[in-house]
Amino acid sequence: MHGEAIAGIVDRVIARYRRDSTCMVQILREVQEACDWIPPEAIDRIQAVLGVARAEIESVAGFYSFLYLQPRGRYRILFSDNITDRMQGSEALLEQLCRSLWVEPGKVSEDGLLSIDRTSCTGMCDQGPGMLVNNRAITRLTAVRIEQIAELVRNQRPLNEWPAEFFDVADHIRRADILLDQPMQPGDALRAARERVPSDGLIASNMRSWREGLPSGIGGPAAMLDEIKRANLRGRGGAGFMTGLKWEACRNAPLKAGQQRIIVCNADEGEPGTFKDRVLLGSYADQVFEGMTAAAYAIGAQRGFLYLRGEYRYLLDALNATLNARRKANLLGRDILGIPGADFDIDIHLGAGAYVCGEESALIESLEGKRGTPRNRPPFPVTNGYLDQPTIVNNVETFAAVALIALKGGDWYAAFGTRHSAGTKLLSVSGDCARPGIYEYPYGVTVRQVLEDCGASDTQAVQISGPSGICLSEAEFDRAIGFEDIPTAGAFTVFDRSRDMFEVARAYVHFFQHESCGFCTPCRVGTSLLKKLMDKLHDGHGSPYDLGEIEKLDKLLQSMSHCGLGHTAGNPVIDTIARFRPAYEKRMVHDQFVPAFDLDRALSTARQMTGRDDSQAHLDVEQGRSA
Amino acid sequence: MSQTFTIDGRVIPFEVGQTVMQAASQAGIYIPHLCYHPAFKPNGSCKLCTVKVNGRQSASCTLRAQSGMVVESDTEEINAERRMLTQMLFVEGNHFCPSCEKSGNCQLQATAYHLGMMSPHFDHFFPDRAVDASHPDILLDFNRCILCSLCVQASREVDKKQVFALSGRGIGTHLIINARSGRLADTDFSLADKAAQVCPVGVILKKRTGFAVPIGQRTYDQQPISVPGKVAEEIRHD
Ligand SMILES: Cc1cc2nc3c(=O)[nH]c(=O)nc-3n(C[C@H](O)[C@H](O)[C@H](O)COP(=O)(O)O)c2cc1C
Numbered sequence: 001m002h003g004e005a006i007a008g009i010v011d012r013v014i015a016r017y018r019r020d021s022t023c024m025v026q027i028l029r030e031v032q033e034a035c036d037w038i039p040p041e042a043i044d045r046i047q048a049v050l051g052v053a054r055a056e057i058e059s060v061a062g063f064y065s066f067l068y069l070q071p072r073g074r075y076r077i078l079f080s081d082n083i084t085d086r087m088q089g090s091e092a093l094l095e096q097l098c099r100s101l102w103v104e105p106g107k108v109s110e111d112g113l114l115s116i117d118r119t120s121c122t123g124m125c126d127q128g129p130g131m132l133v134n135n136r137a138i139t140r141l142t143a144v145r146i147e148q149i150a151e152l153v154r155n156q157r158p159l160n161e162w163p164a165e166f167f168d169v170a171d172h173i174r175r176a177d178i179l180l181d182q183p184m185q186p187g188d189a190l191r192a193a194r195e196r197v198p199s200d201g202l203i204a205s206n207m208r209s210w211r212e213g214l215p216s217g218i219g220g221p222a223a224m225l226d227e228i229k230r231a232n233l234r235g236r237g238g239a240g241f242m243t244g245l246k247w248e249a250c251r252n253a254p255l256k257a258g259q260q261r262i263i264v265c266n267a268d269e270g271e272p273g274t275f276k277d278r279v280l281l282g283s284y285a286d287q288v289f290e291g292m293t294a295a296a297y298a299i300g301a302q303r304g305f306l307y308l309r310g311e312y313r314y315l316l317d318a319l320n321a322t323l324n325a326r327r328k329a330n331l332l333g334r335d336i337l338g339i340p341g342a343d344f345d346i347d348i349h350l351g352a353g354a355y356v357c358g359e360e361s362a363l364i365e366s367l368e369g370k371r372g373t374p375r376n377r378p379p380f381p382v383t384n385g386y387l388d389q390p391t392i393v394n395n396v397e398t399f400a401a402v403a404l405i406a407l408k409g410g411d412w413y414a415a416f417g418t419r420h421s422a423g424t425k426l427l428s429v430s431g432d433c434a435r436p437g438i439y440e441y442p443y444g445v446t447v448r449q450v451l452e453d454c455g456a457s458d459t460q461a462v463q464i465s466g467p468s469g470i471c472l473s474e475a476e477f478d479r480a481i482g483f484e485d486i487p488t489a490g491a492f493t494v495f496d497r498s499r500d501m502f503e504v505a506r507a508y509v510h511f512f513q514h515e516s517c518g519f520c521t522p523c524r525v526g527t528s529l530l531k532k533l534m535d536k537l538h539d540g541h542g543s544p545y546d547l548g549e550i551e552k553l554d555k556l557l558q559s560m561s562h563c564g565l566g567h568t569a570g571n572p573v574i575d576t577i578a579r580f581r582p583a584y585e586k587r588m589v590h591d592q593f594v595p596a597f598d599l600d601r602a603l604s605t606a607r608q609m610t611g612r613d614d615s616q617a618h619l620d621v622e623q624g625r626s627a
Numbered sequence: 628m629s630q631t632f633t634i635d636g637r638v639i640p641f642e643v644g645q646t647v648m649q650a651a652s653q654a655g656i657y658i659p660h661l662c663y664h665p666a667f668k669p670n671g672s673c674k675l676c677t678v679k680v681n682g683r684q685s686a687s688c689t690l691r692a693q694s695g696m697v698v699e700s701d702t703e704e705i706n707a708e709r710r711m712l713t714q715m716l717f718v719e720g721n722h723f724c725p726s727c728e729k730s731g732n733c734q735l736q737a738t739a740y741h742l743g744m745m746s747p748h749f750d751h752f753f754p755d756r757a758v759d760a761s762h763p764d765i766l767l768d769f770n771r772c773i774l775c776s777l778c779v780q781a782s783r784e785v786d787k788k789q790v791f792a793l794s795g796r797g798i799g800t801h802l803i804i805n806a807r808s809g810r811l812a813d814t815d816f817s818l819a820d821k822a823a824q825v826c827p828v829g830v831i832l833k834k835r836t837g838f839a840v841p842i843g844q845r846t847y848d849q850q851p852i853s854v855p856g857k858v859a860e861e862i863r864h865d
Pocket residue numbers: 234235236237238239240241243266267268269270271355356357358359360361393394395396398563564565
């Protein structure tokens with residue numbers, strides 16, 4: 001591609017984003033969609049047009065896995081590398097495709113046509129193994145499908161000519177409860193909330209919104225907030241913070257001149273094993289947007305964002321169409337539902353392959369067009385969020401629940417679930433079970449019940465809430481899902497007795513190492529050291545000494561890390577050591593410390609270069625021999 | 628009247644808005660730190676300055692002081708973890724102190740001494756990082772970069788140049804130079820820049836001054852890094 005053509009592409013993209021450098025991630029992503037990578041000429045042009053230093057641009061681009069500063073080929077194939085993909089045979093399929101197309105994993109083919117690599121969980125665990133081709137999701141890979149893909153790539157067929165069924169994504173809703181089973185027309189919830197006011201009376205949680213002249217009408221902002229509080233709604237993104245309190249803090253945060261309040265829907269859904277937000281955005285998008293709009297009323301926000309993980313790029317067009325339909329129906333835009341001053345609209349920002357951007361302050365940095373590094377807190381987003389403005393960040397499922405509460409009322413909602421966990425929870429069930437998919441349960445359901453319903457048998461362990469969550473063994477299956485016992489963002493990954501729990505933990509450790517943002521020392525270096533230790537055990541150089549090292553590292557990660565990623569990065573190992581110690585003991589082949597360094601293996605490059613493999617070219621040290 | 632909190636039992640006065648680190652240095656108490664520099668907004672990334680408040684650990688350079696806070700800092704438990712952090716920084720890069728021009732003036736080395744680090748403990752990563760000797764007056768030896776961001780801040784905020792930025796992610800995080808070639812010679816960087824003075828380790832080095840002061844007579848050869856105020860002073864005189 002010539003410099004001029006590239007400049008033309010860059011100019012068009014930048015114009016679409018109104019020359020706004022806070023949209024840098026979006027600009028880079030779209031330039032790459034057109035150019036297949038981000039060539040230096042594109043950076044020259046962005047620098048010239050936006051006046052942003054090139055080092056800044058490269059600094060942002062370098063952070064995201066899906067943005068390339070080096071050519072990666074016209075077909076960029078990424079195999080989803082969650083443990084469930086591996087259990088479904090992804091590694092063999094990756095090898096098959098590499099062999100078929102003559103390319104090494106992680107490298108670009110000689111002719112520059114393609115690259116094949118691995119990526120973190122793409123959120124298709126219920127229909128894996130999955131892959132992304134140029135950010136489009138493909139599901140249900142089989143050896144046959146891999147051969148077809150190889151053929152299509154070899155013949156350089158454009159993606160939109162590939163068989164449509166490759167891109168099918170099923171919802172697999174196996175159990176629906178109050179949330180998934182509630183038919184709702186666009187606007188229903190907002191209208192219901194407005195109508196309820198006269199009968200319920202206006203219970204203002206605080207009067208500031210009235211003083212500030214926030215739009216009233218849909219139950220009045222304060223009444224909407226009261227419904228959420230009465231519903232006892234807690235965040236569904238994992239931490240379970242009281243949604244009403246968060247909103248109230250945001251609404252009470254003073255605005256500086258020219259500022260407004262911001263609503264962010266967190267659809268980064270990067271935790272391996274979770275995919276319920278994908279289903280909500282695929283089939284319940286109106287409800288999610290309606291929840292965001294209700295939130296906007298409650299706190300007086302005018303601007304909203306949906307931060308959609310790059311892996312869900314395939315949902316973008318449909319989501320934009322839904323937004324447009326809502327604008328046409330006066331459910332977004334100015335004077336929503338005819339209420340003067342009720343102005344709110346939503347933009348969609350796509351992520352570009354960074355799990356840490358699910359952390360709310362990192363997400364906001366990314367929304368501002370920067371590297372996704374978690375901020376120092378306080379201050380918190382509710383007072384100093386997007387562009388320093390008061391911001392609430394909530395999970396997709398939280399907003400879907402908000403719409404339901406607006407429709408049916410807070411008291412109605414609070415009657416479901418348990419005392420401290422009102423309502424229902426969507427679980428993303430995958431792994432060793434007959435019916436993987438989405439299960440909605442009232443809080444309080446036991447792990448055993450879920451296992452029974454999804455057709456799991458001979459279950460050894462369940463990983464709940466993904467690698468950053470908790471690993472349970474059979475003795476704990478009577479424990480209940482809920483904030484009182486086992487809080488979860490929704491992942492529910494089942495492992496039967498044929499699985500090696502050490503390998504499960506090792507895969508999760510690799511995930512954290514890959515996704516560490518690199519900002520703070522303990523996590524940046526600690527996750528790499530942990531990975532090395534797990535690989536050392538895997539390679540048969542382990543001794544009890546290494547277990548002690550793992551425990552020390554885990555403690556350091558927990559106490560010194562900057563954000564939740566580092567705090568939880570040791571969980572999978574600590575949990576599995578506690579519950580499945582034999583899986584580790586099997587690897588302690590030595591009782592004394594053994595270095596991870598293998599002298600004989602270190603010589604393999606020299607052997608390869610000299611073309612020798614005779615006994616003289618090997619070291620016959622007792623522990624030097626590779627197995 | 629100013630308010631107070633305690634660090635390891637000592638009463639520390641502070642002004643509202645100050646961080647624990649600021650109040651501590653004012654009171655002459657040393658809390659180990661590498662990415663903190665009094666002239667810049669705290670980064671909070673190296674985590675060396677972590678202290679314990681109400682059983683929770685937190686970086687003292689970003690933690691706002693509050694009246695009545697009970698802060699633990701110089702305890703064996705916290706120092707052991709800080710020591711591990713210095714070991715991590717040593718193995719992550721390539722640090723060969725005996726042949727490093729910064730030896731004796733290096734804050735990483737001095738902090739490691741202060742914390743009693745006797746060995747790197749972990750296996751070395753031996754990263755492959757090229758040296759940039761393109762600039763007529765300055766040598767960049769990325770092998771020693773601890774990603775503290777101080778040069779990035781100094782260049783952006785004081786020199787108004789943006790010569791440096793961090794790129795990459797995770798263990799692949801690295802310093803980049805604001806030039807299409809990626810070379811320092813192709814930037815407007817100069818010896819007079821603030822960014823040329825702030826590196827706590829031996830990355831940004833003045834050429835042709837090597838070993839002018841013999842090892843043994845350098846800043847931290849004379850006095851340990853914990854002598855209060857020494858860090859800021861060294862930065863000023865460098
Ligand atoms: C490393 C990391 C990743 C996270 N990923 C997500 C995510 O993908 N989706 C999400 O809703 N919350 C995620 N969170 C939690 C968010 O920081 C935040 O608490 C949440 O979005 C708040 O929404 P809620 O109150 O509705 O749960 C993550 C947190 C951390 C530390």
